[in-house]
Amino acid sequence: MIPVNEPLLDGNEKKYLDECIDTGWISSEGPFVREFEARFAARVGRRHGIAVCNGTAALEAAVAALRIGPGDEVIMPAFTIISCAGAVVRAGAVPVLVDSDPATWNMDVCRIEERITPRTRAIMVVHIYGLPVDMDPVLKLAEKHGLKVIEDAAEAHGLTYHDRHCGSFGDLSTFSFYPNKHVTTGEGGMIVTDDDMLAERCRSLRNLCFQNKKRFVHEELGFNFRMTNLQAALGLAQLERLDQFVEVKRRMGQRYTELFAGTKGVQLPMQSTEYADNIYWVYGLVLGDDVAFDADEAMQRLGERKIGTRPFFWPMHEQPVFRRMGLFAGESYPVAERLARRGFYVPSGLALTDAQMDEVAAALVEILP
Known part of the structure; x- marks a missing residue:
């Protein structure tokens, strides 16, 4: 059988994993997590990277960070993975769908504006199968209507739009590191942003909203979406290539x-x-x-x-x-x-x-x- 996907793991993956084991740093507190976050964010031209346990978690945290909730609507493609709509539905909001372009298979950006209502809070774009969404019209609409942009770049590692990296367009942009992605950590994901406050909020949400001074006193419900040092070590080796x-x-x-x-x-x-x-x-x-x-x-x-x-x-x-x-x-x-x-x-x-x-x-x- 010729498998539909088989990753390449013949770079520094074993070396970095051995380092994790030799030093005992295998949890989310290990140094590879911070290094992977910084290098990945820099690669796509963003100030902040927040590593999480998978791409679905990245979407969930992004929706939560923007405080999207009941009564809100998020415009997104009808043709995408269920994680996109699931993150919106779990937040109590409503996904509003847009059909695909038959040539690129991405969302038809000409159909977005007709779906905007007074309840619309965000547009979620998803780059599909190797070509990006036409982002300029989306960004113009978002600015015109005061909407946030969530950019799902899970399938877009290394992809550019007008020579600008996919993952650099959203208020919050997300990636997946599933084994069939160009960069894999086995399971894993990343949120990237230029917004200091959104970055801090995402870091808090992925870590159960622990507080610095009173760790086990919680003002808000967060998630355990942390990435391990082992995953980050694998991802760093992949990113190098x-x-x-x-x-x-x-x-x-x-x-x-x-x-x-x-x-x-x-x-x-x-x-x-x-x-x-x-x-x-x-x-x-x-x-x-x-x-x-x-x-x-x-x-x-x-x-x-x-x-x-x-x-x-x-x-x-x-x-x-x-x-x-x-x-x-x-x-x-x-x-x-x-x-x-x-x-x-x-x-x-x-x-x-x-x-x-x-x-x-x-x-x-x-x-x-």
């Missing part, structure tokens, strides 16, 4: 595009837009309407040929858990629905070889009519 990893991913994306050139019945990812070049976090495919089967059938057929795949996100308005809550009743987002049913991605991990990519391409040609 981010430029190399982005180069590898772009080469892989170009090779897949060449291998799939001329293949009928499938939409390939855009190589670039006027504002960004794709970093191919994953290599996604969308079946054409003339293909008689859907993504589930395609993935099954590829699985029979020992090719690992992963489905695209399922839209927020079609999530059973949200429907039972009474959210999104009667709403439809046709592009997101089509992406979910006809989209999937093929093996895209950093350890993938050219020979394996050739196998994937041959298998895809076999299953298509």
Whole structure:
């Protein structure tokens, strides 16, 4: 089986982990946490980095730090991971959805303003699968309407928009370090910001809102979202090689595009837009309407040929858990629905070889009519 993802861990990962074990610093108090925070924030051009235990926790802390709560609305893409809407719903607020652009698969920024109401507090943008959201229109809308911007850059390590790093645009921006990301800590996440007060609030929220003088006297409920020194050591070693990893991913994306050139019945990812070049976090495919089967059938057929795949996100308005809550009743987002049913991605991990990519391409040609 060719796995859908396999990380590269052949840099300083073992050396730094050995240092953690040798010194006994394995908890969140260890020095690698602070160093990873500082270096990661500097990499994306932010003043503050706040390491947390995963990307979902980063979103939850960001929403809480902005004091978004009951009666508030947050605009976000219909096509994204459930963590985005979940963070808003858990805060007692309401996610308001925007359909996708069929070419980039990101939220259609032309549809945002029509979703703004007097209850809107923030816009949550999510950079999807290797291309960024068109940020300039979003930032103009946020300024015009006095809204905060939460930027989910979980999939955007090393990605730039008009040569500016993704993760540098939000009032609060978040990252994930899950094993399929360009920088992994196994499980882990990061919040970055330039706002001193928001940074301090995020640090407090991730650490149960302990107080300096009276540690176990709490004025507010926080979370235990801390990152361990072990995770940070792994992340620091990965961060040292981010430029190399982005180069590898772009080469892989170009090779897949060449291998799939001329293949009928499938939409390939855009190589670039006027504002960004794709970093191919994953290599996604969308079946054409003339293909008689859907993504589930395609993935099954590829699985029979020992090719690992992963489905695209399922839209927020079609999530059973949200429907039972009474959210999104009667709403439809046709592009997101089509992406979910006809989209999937093929093996895209950093350890993938050219020979394996050739196998994937041959298998895809076999299953298509």
